[in-house]
Amino acid sequence: GENVEQHPSTLSVQEGDSAVIKCTYSDSASNYFPWYKQELGKRPQLIIDIRSNVGEKKDQRIAVTLNKTAKHFSLHITETQPEDSAVYFCAASSLEGYGGATNKLIFGTGTLLAVQP
Amino acid sequence: SAVISQKPSRDICQRGTSLTIQCQVDSQVTMMFWYRQQPGQSLTLIATANQGSEATYESGFVIDKFPISRPNLTFSTLTVSNMSPEDSSIYLCSVVWGRNQPQHFGDGTRLSIL
Numbered sequence: 001g002e003n004v005e006q007h008p009s010t011l012s013v014q015e016g017d018s019a020v021i022k023c024t025y026s027d028s029a030s031n032y033f034p035w036y037k038q039e040l041g042k043r044p045q046l047i048i049d050i051r052s053n054v055g056e057k058k059d060q061r062i063a064v065t066l067n068k069t070a071k072h073f074s075l076h077i078t079e080t081q082p083e084d085s086a087v088y089f090c091a092a093s094s095l096e097g098y099g100g101a102t103n104k105l106i107f108g109t110g111t112l113l114a115v116q117p
Numbered sequence: 118s119a120v121i122s123q124k125p126s127r128d129i130c131q132r133g134t135s136l137t138i139q140c141q142v143d144s145q146v147t148m149m150f151w152y153r154q155q156p157g158q159s160l161t162l163i164a165t166a167n168q169g170s171e172a173t174y175e176s177g178f179v180i181d182k183f184p185i186s187r188p189n190l191t192f193s194t195l196t197v198s199n200m201s202p203e204d205s206s207i208y209l210c211s212v213v214w215g216r217n218q219p220q221h222f223g224d225g226t227r228l229s230i231l
Contacts, residue, residue, distance in 0.1 A: 001176070034219055043209065043222045044160065089159060104150070104175070105211075105220060107159045 002027040004092050006108030014116050019077045021111045023090035026071070030092040033073045034105070035064060039086045047088075048075070080115045087112050119144050121212055123223035130230050135198045138226045140210035145190040148213040150220065151183070155206045163208075166193040200230045 003026040013019050025033075031052035036044035050057045050064045050073065057064050063076040077084055090108040120143045130136050140149065149166040164172040164185055172185035187193040197204055207227050211220040 036222075043224045046219050046221065049219055104162045104165065105160075107161070109159050 002030065002092060002094075002106045004090060004106050004108040006090050006111060008111060009109065010112045010114070012114045012116060013080050015080060015082060017080055019075075019080050019084070019113055019115075021075045021088055021090070021113070023073050023075075023092075023108050024071055025073070025092040025106075027092065027094065027106075028071070029094045030071075030106075032093040033064070033066060034091050034093075035075050036089045036091065037086045038089065038110075044089060077113075080113075082115050082117050085113055085115045119214065119221075121210065121221060121223040123210055123226055125226055126224060127227040128229070130200055130228065132201050132230055134200055135196055136200065136228065137194050137196045138208055138210075138228075140193045140195070140212075140223055142191045142212055144214070146212040146214050147190075147216070147218075149187055149193045150211045151185060151193070151195045152209045152211060152222075153206045154209060154225070160209065163195070166195075166210075197228065200228075202230050205229050 005024045007022050011019055034049035035047050037047045038044040048059050048062050048064050050066050055066055061078045066073040088111045091105040093103050093105050122141045124139045151163040152160045153163055154160045162175050163178045163183055164174040166172050166185050166187040168187045182198050184196045207225040209225040210223045213220055
């Protein structure tokens with residue numbers, strides 16, 4: 001079945017630095033890749049997603065890149081701030097039937113990001 | 118923005134008992150899912166809750182242990198049956214509001230079994 005690997009498991013950066021989290025997926029049929037941020041004791045919140053018909057997507061300080069050939073996708077956070085500290089999960093899904101994120105999400109193992117002030 | 122409500126938010130239960138978790142959304146959704154997040158771990162899909170029919174379970178999860186109902190387009194329940202300490206987890210529902218829309222999660226139910 002589909003497997004998603006995520007690295008690193010922990011990441012500590014200084015405020016203002018950039019952070020990069022990488023994921024690799026196994027199922028070549030995967031074509032939708034969301035990223036969720038989960039603060040301690042809170043729900044996972046969607047922060048950005050990308051579909052396989054594009055290679056990069058940006059939203060202010062957050063960007064996601066996708067390399068379909070290598071089955072890699074990455075989250076890039078620039079100018080990190082203490083409020084970026086959280087666990088970040090990547091996920092992969094195959095668009096079937098209804099389309100969108102309606103098929104099951106396979107999650108990576110998570111990255112604990114700590115932004116030091 | 119649309120609201121996803123889960124009840125209870127947390128509970129402490131005795132082993133061997135069952136608990137039903139509710140997920141209510143304030144507008145009709147196309148799909149609903151149930152996930153489990155064990156302490157300090159990632160999210161694992163339990164099943165897709167199908168409106169008006171039996172849920173679709175993932176490998177390792179069975180209906181007898183995790184019966185799911187979805188009687189309409191805004192409500193679903195997950196029951197954790199015959200609980201053991203290994204069932205101590207956060208249980209989350211997620212929903213999709215329309216075609217090509219992403220999944221959004223409820224706040225989760227933190228379940229502890231003694």
